[in-house]
Amino acid sequence: MxxxxxxxxxxxxxxxxxxxxxxxxxxxxxxxxxxxxxxxxxxxxxxxxxxxxxxxxxxxxxxxxxxxxxxxxxxxxxxxxxxxxxxxxxxxxxxxxxxxxxxxxxxxxxxxxxxxxxxxxxxxxxxxxxxxxxxxxxxxxxxxxxxxxxxxxxxxxxxxxxxxxxxxxxxxxxxxxxxxxxxxxxxxxxxxxxxxxxxxxxxxxxxxxxxxxxxxxxxxxGRAAGQAVVSWQEFGGTRSERTTEPALLVTSLVSRFGGEVPGLTVSRPSLEDIYLELIGGRP
Amino acid sequence: MTSTAQASAGAPAATGQARAALPGAWRIGLSRGAVELRAFFRERQSVVFILAMPAVMLVLLGAIFSRPHQSAPAISVSDLYVAGLIGGGVMATSYQNLGMSIALERERFTLKRLRGTPMPAAAYFIGKIIQVLVAALAEVAILLAIGVAFYHLRLPAAVSAWWTFTWVFGLGVAACSLLGIAASSVPRSAARNGIAVITLPFMVLQFISGVYVPIFLVPRWLRDIAAVFPLEWMCRGMRSVFVPQAVVLEPGHSFQLGQTALVLAAWLVAGLVLCLTTFRWQNRQAG
Structure with missing residues (x-):
């Protein structure tokens, strides 16, 4: 042994x-x-x-x-x-x-x-x-x-x-x-x-x-923590995008909307988000 | 032993090469037997349906058929019931008891859990043997006590009669236990169809083998069917011990004890083969 x-x-x-x-x-x-x-x-x-x-x-x-x-x-x-x-x-x-x-x-x-x-x-x-x-x-x-x-x-x-x-x-x-x-x-x-x-x-x-x-x-x-999810309201629904440069994306959104972006959130994925993504969305 | 030995907070000293010897199969088997007996005698289900049932039947049937039957005026029907119910009671405490309890243990993962410990398989069966022997002897003692107290049963004085009792009881318990262990693998679910698969055939056998109905009232063709199975021979053996005068009712005026031993031994071998080939620690559908 x-x-x-x-x-x-x-x-x-x-x-x-x-x-x-x-x-x-x-x-x-x-x-x-x-x-x-x-x-x-x-x-x-x-x-x-x-x-x-x-x-x-x-x-x-x-x-x-x-x-x-x-x-x-x-x-x-x-x-x-x-x-x-x-x-x-x-x-x-x-x-x-x-x-x-x-x-x-x-x-x-x-x-x-x-x-x-x-x-x-x-x-x-x-x-x-x-x-x-x-x-x-x-x-x-x-x-x-x-x-x-x-x-x-x-x-x-x-x-x-x-x-x-x-x-x-x-x-x-x-x-x-x-x-x-x-x-x-x-x-x-x-x-x-x-x-x-x-x-x-x-x-x-x-x-x-x-x-x-x-x-x-x-x-x-941490693997996915380098990424953030930016989401906002547009065309009557929620849009979201994953990016490693959230500040840049927000800046471009601000210029596109000419000021405040409706429903803007910037979030880091939780362990749970990463897990769900890994297993293909099946809880 | 490096990493586990140094961190010993709360853990016992004996790890790795310092381990004590494994306890033997007999010692664990005795421990199993003690637990099996406690579980059996504390479980209302087993005490009522296995241990008390034959006693209740003896009191009832003995009271209902209190007078000798016209075809055999010298023989007390209640004595026949004592012998028959001893046969049935021995099969209940071995076959029915083990068939149902092991099916449940398999379904509830008791067997799986035990299999995951260092308990040897032999210890499990030693425990079952102890439990069945004690329950079967208790059953016989209860039935004899009722027979003596209420129905003027006279216990045999001859050593040879008790020798016959010993081997009929021993072979009967062994064969029926093995058949019960084998039968425990048959129902897909002990809770849902255990009664139909394990208990029902036993009920039928009790009616045609001289347990609930005196054997001389059972039609010939049903008796021939019963004679294939061990219960009829166990009852016959018990009649030879406790109602020897009933020999006049037997076919050929003989209890055919030689053949009884042969049939029971054959079922013992068949049961052993069935157990060795079919026993499983987990259910088929366990995924």
Whole structure:
């Protein structure tokens, strides 16, 4: 096992289902301790990619190393080093939170203390409550506890804050940052741009089975930040133009209108604008 | 170990080469068994429909058919029901219980989640075996207690009868458990058509195999159909243990225990082959 190498290394990954290509040649590299976000619309290939990395799915082609091991051939000792946060802890409705977390701890060679993990996700007050009595947000935090209790070196988080209220989301982000601070590598998939921007050291945007952009959230924003969008009212509608020299365009508009330009705005594209453009306008 | 070892705030000491050994399949299997038992006995659904159902049926049917049937005046019909419902109860706690619960576990991603942990597959099945054995023995104990308390059932004293009970119970539980595991893969959705695919065939079998209707009242052609499946043989074996005097009602005046062992063993092998070839940790349509 190559411990000094990247936590995840993917080269030319391909996967298709019945002739339909879901992943069309993805390269990825995630460093130990990094929070890496995969962003993209449904059907972009996020889930397929992550499930191949988790060892749930076979690949058609390409090279994959997760913690130095091929997930397609990995054994129990590899599984003991990864944590997978899956949605739907309510599948054991009659067990208590403490029982379920304690039970999952029994699978691992050196688990974290269940009470400590329950505290980390903020469920201490619910430790002796049956799983079926939890709210949606509490269930998701239990999912996270089950993914963490084995003390993983690498944590997979799939859409972790779907259904959270804003306060719970911020608490959750703090948990993930604390984990990352303790050396755990995190691979996150999300629909939410703000989540990727708030958490991730690096972001990859997937569309149609390929990575269309990769970099830190600031870089992704910066790439297009050199451009501005100037828009104004003319001919009974809104016109807009993208330019690297907005002041020049505004000057020419001023001279054309002979003074004030109706409805004039000059804006820099937000991360969201850039994201939407990258994925071809599909939210 | 460079980058992860130095930043250890909040993380446990054991990472990388310092990892402890993986817990063994038996240890995790016992932990699974404890969790499975808690889930089973706390779930109203399983306690009512699997554990209590045969007991309720025994109380009802035993009360309704309290007098011996004219064709066999020496045999108490309630005793026949005790034996028949033990057969049915064993199949309910193995086949129906596992078929429905594993289908649900697959649908709710319980199996997928477990597959993502270092739990060995053997531990999962050890847990199921523990749960089924405890539930099936509890079922038998309840039915025998009702039989003894209300219907003057007399428990056999002979060791040979209890030996027969042990192997009929063991083979029956094993074969029906494997068939239940195999059946769990059949319904597309446990919630929507699990009852039709898993429970309905079992209901039909209970009517024609001597569980709900005394076997001597079942028409010959239905009995021939029932004899293909394990339940009829399990009930027959249980009659030989708990109502030996009913041998006069059996075809050829024999319980045919040798054949019972053969049929149950054959179903055990068939069930094992089905499980090994069809068991999946995730649903087909999971994309």
């Amino acid at each position: 190559n411990e000094s190498g990247p936590a995840i290394r993917v080269r030319k990954l391909r996967k298709s289902y019945g002739g339909v290509a879901a992943v069309r040649g993805i390269d990825l590299e995630v460093a130990p301790g990094e929070i890496f976000a995969m962003l993209g619309p449904n059907g972009a290939g996020k889930t397929t990619t992550v499930e191949i990395l988790e060892g749930y799915r076979d690949r058609d082609d390409g090279e994959v190393r997760v913690l130095g091991t091929d997930p397609g051939r990995a054994g129990r000792s590899w599984r003991a080093r990864i944590g997978i946060v899956l949605q739907g802890a309510a599948d054991q409705p009659e067990l208590t939170v403490a029982e379920l977390v304690g039970h999952f701890a029994s699978f691992y060679p050196s688990p974290r203390r269940p009470a400590e993990v329950i505290d980390l996700v903020g469920l201490t007050g619910k430790a002796s409550a049956r799983v079926r009595t939890l709210s949606g947000g509490q269930e998701r935090r239990l999912d996270v506890a089950l993914g963490l209790v084995g003390s993983p070196d690498l944590l997979f988080l799939d859409e972790p804050t779907t259904g959270f209220d804003p306060g719970a989301r911020r608490d959750f982000w703090a948990v993930i940052r604390a984990l990352s601070g303790s050396g755990v590598t995190v691979l996150l998939t999300t629909h939410y741009l703000d989540e990727a921007a708030a958490l991730a050291d690096r972001v990859a945007v997937l569309s149609d089975g390929v990575i269309v952009a990769e970099g830190s959230p600031a870089e992704l924003g």
